[in-house]
Amino acid sequence: MTIKDIAAKCGVSVSTVSRVMNNHPYVSKEIRERVLKVIAEEHFVPHDGAVDLVKPRTDSIGLIVRGTRNEFFNDMIPTLESAINDSGYAFYMSQIHTSEDELRAAATLAKSKALKGVILLGGRYDYTPEETAILDNVPFICCTFTNSFGKISKESFSSVSIDDGRAAEAAVQLLVDNGHREIAIVLASASDRSISELRYLGYRRALEKNNIPYDENLVIETGDFSMEGAYEGMKKMIESGKKFTATFAISDSMAVASMKALSDAGKKLPEDCSVIAIDGVKMTEYIIPTLTTFVQPREAMAKQTVESLREIIEKKSGYSHVVMKTTLREGGSVAKL
Amino acid sequence: MTIKDIAAKCGVSVSTVSRVMNNHPYVSKEIRERVLKVIAEEHFVPHDGAVDLVKPRTDSIGLIVRGTRNEFFNDMIPTLESAINDSGYAFYMSQIHTSEDELRAAATLAKSKALKGVILLGGRYDYTPEETAILDNVPFICCTFTNSFGKISKESFSSVSIDDGRAAEAAVQLLVDNGHREIAIVLASASDRSISELRYLGYRRALEKNNIPYDENLVIETGDFSMEGAYEGMKKMIESGKKFTATFAISDSMAVASMKALSDAGKKLPEDCSVIAIDGVKMTEYIIPTLTTFVQPREAMAKQTVESLREIIEKKSGYSHVVMKTTLREGGSVAKL
DNA sequence: ATTTGACGACCTCCGCCGGAC
DNA sequence: TGTCCGGCGGAGGTCGTCAAA
Numbered sequence: 001m002t003i004k005d006i007a008a009k010c011g012v013s014v015s016t017v018s019r020v021m022n023n024h025p026y027v028s029k030e031i032r033e034r035v036l037k038v039i040a041e042e043h044f045v046p047h048d049g050a051v052d053l054v055k056p057r058t059d060s061i062g063l064i065v066r067g068t069r070n071e072f073f074n075d076m077i078p079t080l081e082s083a084i085n086d087s088g089y090a091f092y093m094s095q096i097h098t099s100e101d102e103l104r105a106a107a108t109l110a111k112s113k114a115l116k117g118v119i120l121l122g123g124r125y126d127y128t129p130e131e132t133a134i135l136d137n138v139p140f141i142c143c144t145f146t147n148s149f150g151k152i153s154k155e156s157f158s159s160v161s162i163d164d165g166r167a168a169e170a171a172v173q174l175l176v177d178n179g180h181r182e183i184a185i186v187l188a189s190a191s192d193r194s195i196s197e198l199r200y201l202g203y204r205r206a207l208e209k210n211n212i213p214y215d216e217n218l219v220i221e222t223g224d225f226s227m228e229g230a231y232e233g234m235k236k237m238i239e240s241g242k243k244f245t246a247t248f249a250i251s252d253s254m255a256v257a258s259m260k261a262l263s264d265a266g267k268k269l270p271e272d273c274s275v276i277a278i279d280g281v282k283m284t285e286y287i288i289p290t291l292t293t294f295v296q297p298r299e300a301m302a303k304q305t306v307e308s309l310r311e312i313i314e315k316k317s318g319y320s321h322v323v324m325k326t327t328l329r330e331g332g333s334v335a336k337l
Numbered sequence: 338m339t340i341k342d343i344a345a346k347c348g349v350s351v352s353t354v355s356r357v358m359n360n361h362p363y364v365s366k367e368i369r370e371r372v373l374k375v376i377a378e379e380h381f382v383p384h385d386g387a388v389d390l391v392k393p394r395t396d397s398i399g400l401i402v403r404g405t406r407n408e409f410f411n412d413m414i415p416t417l418e419s420a421i422n423d424s425g426y427a428f429y430m431s432q433i434h435t436s437e438d439e440l441r442a443a444a445t446l447a448k449s450k451a452l453k454g455v456i457l458l459g460g461r462y463d464y465t466p467e468e469t470a471i472l473d474n475v476p477f478i479c480c481t482f483t484n485s486f487g488k489i490s491k492e493s494f495s496s497v498s499i500d501d502g503r504a505a506e507a508a509v510q511l512l513v514d515n516g517h518r519e520i521a522i523v524l525a526s527a528s529d530r531s532i533s534e535l536r537y538l539g540y541r542r543a544l545e546k547n548n549i550p551y552d553e554n555l556v557i558e559t560g561d562f563s564m565e566g567a568y569e570g571m572k573k574m575i576e577s578g579k580k581f582t583a584t585f586a587i588s589d590s591m592a593v594a595s596m597k598a599l600s601d602a603g604k605k606l607p608e609d610c611s612v613i614a615i616d617g618v619k620m621t622e623y624i625i626p627t628l629t630t631f632v633q634p635r636e637a638m639a640k641q642t643v644e645s646l647r648e649i650i651e652k653k654s655g656y657s658h659v660v661m662k663t664t665l666r667e668g669g670s671v672a673k674l
Numbered sequence: 675a676t677t678t679g680a681c682g683a684c685c686t687c688c689g690c691c692g693g694a695c
Numbered sequence: 696t697g698t699c700c701g702g703c704g705g706a707g708g709t710c711g712t713c714a715a716a
Contacts, residue, residue, distance in 0.1 A: 001448075002685060013701045018687055026699055043471050045448030049386030050685035053707035065415070071620070074411040078402070081432050093430060095418050111338075111382030134380050227623055253620060260623040269625075283408070283590060286564055286597040287624050288606075339708055350679045355710055363677055387708030390684040 001042055009038050021046065052114060059116065060090040061309060062109045066122040067098040071253055071281060072298075073122055076144065079302040080119060087306055089116075098122075103131050110138040117309045119143050125194050126150040132157065139312040139319070143305045144296070146321060149193045158312060158319045160305045164195055164278075167294045167326045168202025169209075171276045172248050174292075174328070176210045179337030180246035180274060183207070184218040186233060186258050187250045188225050196225075199250040199278065217242050220258075227257035234261035245273060245337060252279035252293055259287075259333070270335035280329055290331030297324050343381055347372050358383065389451060397427035398646060399452045401443045403459040404435040408590055408618060409633075410458055413481065416639040417456060424643055426453075435459075440468050447475040454646045456480050462531050463487040469494065476649040476656070480642045481633070483658060486530045495649060495656045497642045501532055501615075504631045504663045505539025506546075508613045509585050511629075511665070513547045516674030517583035517611060520544070521555040523570060523595050524587045525562050533562075536587040536615065554579050557595075564594035571598035582610060582674060589616035589630055596624075596670070607672035617666055627668030634661050 003021075007014045012031060019027050020035040027035075038044075061084050065073060077093070084091045092113050096105045106118045118140040126149040132140075139158070146159035175183050185203050188196035207214055220237050222229030230249065237244075238261065247262075249255035255277035262273050269275065269289055277284075280295025301324050311317045340358075344351045349368055356364050357372040364372075375381075398421050402410060414430070421428045429450050433442045443455045455477040463486040469477075476495070483496035512520050522540050525533040544551055557574050559566030567586065574581075575598065584599075586592035592614035599610050606612065606626055614621075617632025638661050648654045 003687090004685085014686085015688090015702075016700065019700090022687075024688095028699060031700080043444050043448065043473065045445050046687095047389070047451065047685055048449040049389030049451075050707090051687080052384070052386035053390070053685080053709095054687045056707085074415060075408075077414060078411055078432060081430065085432065091430070093418065093428070095415060095422065107380055108382050111380070112385040114384060114386070136380065227619065231623065256620060256623045260625060260627075263625045281620075282564065283593060283618075283620050286568065286590075286593045288597060288600045290597075340710095341708080351709080352679060352681095352711085353677090356678090359710075361711095363675095365677065368677090384708050387684090388710080390686095390708080391710045393684085 001044055003044075003046065006035070006038055006042065006044050009042070010035050056114060059088060060092060060113055061306070062106065062113060062115045062118045063091065063093045064102050064106045064109065064118060064120050064123070065093065065095045066100065066102045066105075066120075072144075072251070072279060072296075075281075075298060076121060076302060079299055080121070080143070080305065083302045083306040087310060089306075089310075103127065103134055106140060107134045107136075107138070110135060116313045117141070119305055119309060124150075125198075127152050129153070129156070139309065141305055141309045141312075144301060145195060148198060154321060155319055158308045158321065160301050160308060160322045160324065162296050162301075162324050162326050164198035165202035165205070167278050168199040168248070168250070169206045170326075170328070171278060171294055172203050172206035173210075175246045175248065175274060175276055175334065176206065176212070178246075178274065178334055181210075181212050182215075182218065182244040182246070183212070184220060184237060184242075184244040184247045185250070186220045186222065186230050186247060186254050188222055188229075190219065190221060196250055203248055218244055222254070225251060225254065227253050230254035230257035231261045234258040235265070238262070238265045238267075246334070247273060247275045249275065249277040252277045252281040252284045252291060255291055255293070255333075256284060256287060259291075270333050274334040276334055278326065280326075285329070285331070289333045291329075292331040292334045293329055294326040295329045296326055300324060338379055338381055340381075340383065343372065343375055343379065346375050346379070393451055396425060397429060397450055397452050398643070399443065399446045399450060399455045400428065400430045401439050401446065401455060401457050401460070402430065402432045403437065403439045403442075403457075403461075409481075409588070409616060409635075412618075413458060413635060413639060416636055417458070417480070417642065420639045420643040424647060426643075426647075440464065440471055443477060444471045444473075444475070447472060453650045454478070456642055456646060461487075462535075464489050466490070466493070476646065478642055478646045478649075481638060482532060485535060491658060492656055495645045495658065497638050497645060497659045497661065499633055499638075499661050499663050501535035502539035502542065504615050505536035505585070505587070506543045507663075507665070508615060508631055509540050509543035510547075512583045512585065512611060512613055512671065513543065513549070515583075515611065515671055518547075518549050519552075519555070519581040519583070520549070521557060521574060521579075521581040521584045522587070523557045523559065523567050523584060523591050525559055525566075527556065527558060533587055540585055555581055559591070562588060562591065564590050567591035567594035568598045571595040572602070575599070575602045575604075583671070584610060584612045586612065586614040589614045589618040589621045589628060592628055592630070592670075593621060593624060596628075607670050611671040613671055615663065617663075622666065622668070626670045628666075629668040629671045630666055631663040632666045633663055637661060 102123045142159040146161045190200045220233035222233045277293040284291035439460045478495040527537045557570035559570045614630040621628035
């Protein structure tokens with residue numbers, strides 16, 4: 001079913017059908033209605049590919065997601081899609097594994113779909129200018145992270161993120177303010193040049209500020225962001241006999257798993273061990289005790305991401321790096337010592 | 338950057354570049370390498386729209402998601418995308434609000450992208466043949482649900498789902514087996530012609546089988562699937578003074594919220610109230626106490642969905658309706674009376 | 675027998691011209 | 696002088712066919 005068939009069925013020319021479709025003047029009411037009716041009857045929708053050729057889209061955005069199986073991203077994807085749709089842009093998505101190159105994936109999607117901009121979710125933190133060149137001039141924006149460890153110019157890309165280091169610092173500070181000084185940390189890696197390292201550095205800074213000596217025996221490094229890992233890590237820590245009165249987990253889900261390990265070991269929460277985290281996953285508001293955590297404004301971040309990208313695409317302004325504020329959601333998982 | 342530019346840069350014809358791109362024989366090694374080199378240098382990727390025109394895709398699948406903000410779907414989307422990608426198909430997605438018509442959205446996406454098949458996630462349960470006609474002959478499959486309340490022929494679509502009624506029945510039966518007879522239910526609606534109603538009917542059947550009189554005062558109808566609703570609903574139920582020893586929640590997240598309300602009211606879990614649910618969200622394995630729930634095999638369902646759809650597209654076989662098994666994940670939220 | 679180039683086709687949109695009222 | 700409509704051709708990127716080297 002092409003525009004030709006519609007024209008034939010209406011007994012009019014292709015031009016006329018096209019005029020109707022594109023709301024051009026100089027089409028009589030009579031014919032316009034007849035055409036519209038047939039279009040509706042046949043459920044005719046113009047072929048995107050052909051339209052793309054003639055009218056290069058000014059309105060399509062791609063989303064590259066690296067590394068799935070992540071509660072935070074899984075929530076983010078539909079939110080971004082909605083934000084993109086709401087702003088009238090077409091949406092394309094490509095998911096890749098952590099081992100793959102998100103810039104290459106972005107470039108491929110951008111070329112094949114003639115994208116006007118790309119959103120990177122879960123990308124690396126250490127791009128080089130040579131790497132980003134592959135995108136040639138298709139603007140990209142890092143969502144929920146920024147190029148903290150890389151060498152590319154701030155004027156060559158945009159980002160929307162939270163200040164991971166400061167959030168971690170604030171979380172640990174809150175524990176200190178409650179009298180805790182033996183504070184364990186649950187993280188993926190202290191040197192993954194990524195979010196885990198950033199939050200780890202915040203933890204270190206908070207300790208330093210409060211003159212608390214750093215004790216590597218209080219570090220639970222799980223290797224990944226999984227709940228299994230956090231559970232096992234915390235279990236081992238407890239078995240080691242190491243004393244600590246509080247735990248900072250770099251993510252809500254790891255905090256939940258840690259709490260489970262503590263509980264399974266007979267510890268009372270929060271009396272025997274306080275727990276605090278960063279993320280603000282919905283469900284942790286309803287666990288027992290409610291997790292005290294610094295909430296990332298997900299929805300706002302998604303909207304801001306699309307907004308920032310549009311500003312580049314529509315040349316309203318240049319590249320920007322927006323740092324969103326986290327808000328403390330006080331639960332019952334932190335006790336005064 | 339088009340194939341033309343590449344051809345010019347290589348000093349060969351467009352045809353030759355095309356041949357190289359598509360691995361056609363009859364291209365000299367010399368030229369092939371030269372072309373390949375330039376393609377790599379320029380990061381050339383053919384324009385999808387143009388390719389679509391000449392080679393109508395045999396390999397693209399669309400995903401329509403109706404109703405976002407749903408933990409279960411949010412997990413499902415990336416899983417489906419992966420499954421589609423792994424099977425070599427291109428992936429298009431469109432999200433719509435609950436108020437919109439998913440069949441219309443599916444038809445539009447199918448036409449504009451020349452899709453070979455469509456996956457419906459979160460669609461209605463009561464299609465009529467007239468409605469589905471809009472898709473003309475593009476096969477569709479319902480993922481995680483089926484047309485339980487509709488009138489369309491089983492031979493006109495496929496589905497992959499669990500037996501919601503039976504799962505609910507089994508969950509309630511497990512409570513009864515543990516000595517419970519005053520069993521509350523937390524649901525969205527008892528008559529929404531959807532998953533909530535299906536599971537409600539399973540609850541009713543289990544009661545009947547065990548000669549437990551149905552008591553509408555034990556029904557917590559929240560209107561939606563939200564945790565807020567479940568929390569408030571349970572709170573009201575407790576305040577009403579109505580006695581019950583166990584609760585069946587139609588979803589994990591509603592169970593978690595219910596448990597919170599019980600705990601906030603001073604009840605001990607599971608001693609004062611047992612809780613069971615259906616879904617098997619990852620995090621509920623780590624809450625305290627671990628939620629006892631019937632797990633939907635999400636990954637397997639996603640894979641089966643793509644597999645079933647491919648079977649239609651590739652004409653290996655016809656429409657099918659696969660019912661996946663749920664598995665009981667025993668936690669600590671159910672106590673013997 | 676290999677290798678290459680030119681050309682038409684895919685579908686849509688737009689612009690232009692020629693009519694018709 | 697408008698208003699309405701059809702026809703024709705070009706363009707957009709790619710691929711397959713055919714002809715030619």
